[in-house]
Amino acid sequence: MKLIASMFCLLLLAGWRSPEPGGIVLRFENRAGNEVLIPGNTYVLRNGDTVTPYRFKYYISRIKAVSGDGRSVSLSDEHYLIDAADSASQVIALKDPGFPVAMISFVIGVDSIRNVSGVQTGALDPLHGMFWTWNSGYVMAKLEGSSPASHIAGRQFTYHVGGYRDENNTTRTVQLHLPDGMNQQNITVIADINAWFSGKNKIRISSTPVCHSPGELAMQLADNYSTMFSIARP
Amino acid sequence: MKMRATIWIMILLVLACAGWVNVDNYFRPTPVAFNIPKGWPQPVYDFKSNPLTREGIALGRELFYDGRLSKDGNFSCGSCHQQFGAFNSYDHNLSHGFNNSLTTRNAPGLFNLAWQKEFMWDGGINHLDLQPLAPMTAANEMAETIENIIRKLKADKNYRQKFRSAFGDETINTQRITRALSQFVLTLVSSNSKYDRVMRGEDTFILPEKLGYEIFKKKCTSCHTEPFFTDFSYRNTGLTSDPYLKDDGRMKITGKSADSLKFRVPSLRNVGRTFPYGHDGRFFSLLQVFEHYRKTMTVMPNTDSLLRNRLPLSNFEIGQLTAFLYTLTDSVFLKDPRFGPPGSENNDKPPVDFHP
Secondary structure: HHHHHHHHHHHHHHOOOOOOOOEEEEEEEEEEEEOOOOOOOEEEOOOOEEEEEEEEEEEEEEEEEOOOOOOOOEEOOEEEEEEEOOOOHHEEEEEEEEOOOOEEEEEEEEOOHHOOOOOOHHHHHHHHHHHHHHEEEEEEEEEEEEOOOOOOOHHHHEEEOOOOHHHHOOOEEEEEEEEOOOOOOOOEEEEEEEHHHOOOOOOOOOOOOOOOOHHHHHHHHHHHHHOOOEEOOO | HHHHHHHHHHHHHHHHHHHHHHHHHHHHOOEOOOOOOOOOOOOOOOOOOOOOOOOHHHHHHHHHOHHHHHHOOOOOOOHHHHHOOOEEEOOOOOOOOOEEEEOOOOOOOOHHHHOOOOOOOOEEEOHHHHHHOOHHHHOOOOOOHHHHHHHHHHOHHHHHHHHHHOOOOOOOHHHHHHHHHHHHHHHHOOOOOHHHHOOOOOOOOHHHHHHHHHHHHHHOOOOOOOOOOOOEEEEOOOOOOOOOOOOOOOOHHOHHHOOOOEEEEEOOOOOOOOOOOOOOOOOHHHHHHHHHHHHHHOOOHHHHHHOEEEEOOOOHHHHHHHHHHHHHOOOOHHHHHHHOOOHHHOOOOOOOOOOO
16 A cells, blocks of 8 residues: 555656746736736826726747856747736746846747747637737737727727738847846846837827737837836845 | 555556557547649648648538537538538628628638638738638627637537547647648649549540630730639739728738739639629629720729730630630539538538528
8 A cells, every 4th residue: 555655646746847946937017107007907107198908918938048158048939928917927937047147038029930830829829819810920919908098989099019021020029137136036027018108119099099910000019118128126 | 465556556557558558549530641633733731730630621521510610600611611602602792791791802712722822812811720710700700709619619529529539639729620620621622623624634625615725825824823723923903992891902911002902813713603703702794804804994003014904805705715714613523522511421402502
């Protein structure tokens, strides 16, 4: 009997995956300015517009760690869908880079090859509402809500940013330096929706409430939100 | 005690191994070869990522004819893609969708899809597996969500079993549904028309067909290229925009004004059955199409260079061309019992014309 019991224990142990020692946990914290973004709550943007976001989602891929002397290692081959409405989606467990990390880099968006290879699974399953069925390709990032500034039905604004082809490619690489002396294993990345409106391109809900296709506006929004990330200081 | 435990462990191990071996054999679906008609190029579909199997094709066929893929259960893929119309919406300029709605384009025939890279009249869809997601979720077509479709299929024991036979386990997800559908529609190869028989040396054209083929080779093949009778390009053929549909065609996908009112060159295979013609089904007969090309088309700045002076055709030429085009009707394909609704092969009754 003892033997059987110990075999079961062994099986259980084999099946149990503990977090890799030394692995990095990357947390995404969505914010509107200094406030944590909760879908359905109302916030005042830096440009003065009042918004009630109800959907905020974006793809993160090609996560890499870079050392002080420029060595770079891939931490994951996966695509992750960060969803402001799903706290579990906001935590990504990654492997141990094997050196002290000076910078984290990732791509916001979906690899072009995954846009042309038929129906994908997991985070890339088209049922997550991040795929254009009529003009094949992923919505790389999505921000939807309502605002008194909007002049369309339901006072809505809906920004679906996508496009993977050359001149309309909306994937953006983000590089974030870690402040000296911070915890290397628990890194919190802040994503502030203010950047969607007040980045390099000034986007006002009153004049531009909708983006639903690849093109110039999608490129401008992608440039903007590529600057929405920062590392939370301890 | 120790002895008994050891025996038990031995038995368990043997059972586990036996199960392992059996499961592996039992769930392996039967591969089906994809036959390339003689003289045709290699297909563009990547069969390695989705190998054809008997079980996969059967599952795809069942899904194709299942109304539960739509919101109210009325609209299967097969309701707008009817076999006797070479899988077009027979005799409908636009198809009928959920809640008395109309589609905005003519449902084209479905055949020889393994050789096609892009789908829809504007080429917006870049992979065959992705194609079904558009009609499934469009409010004026099947109007259903992918989540609901998966939920309905998961609740059906028959489907759980069929997904297991086709893919190895009972998982039902978007990828498996669309891959099964692809497997079925990939088998829809139309290559047995009289034209094909003549090309294979098994038949001969009668005089008008022969004359028509000669005219066709002079005036039509640069776009309607053999053997598919399309070069899969997008062209502006002088079709003015319908004021209610406001369909810009290819421009909607590329965002380039040069692509305004460009639509994919349709295949002419089975053209005798795929009326009405044009992306919005505005032409109800071949004669109307010929009249368009020789007289009524509007030459626009980006109208195809081959049609700058329209397409001069005499009445005689139209007659001979029509005779030739009818040789492209593949009656074997139109009646192939493998392509009808599941179970219909054992049925002597004529096909049900189920357009809701």
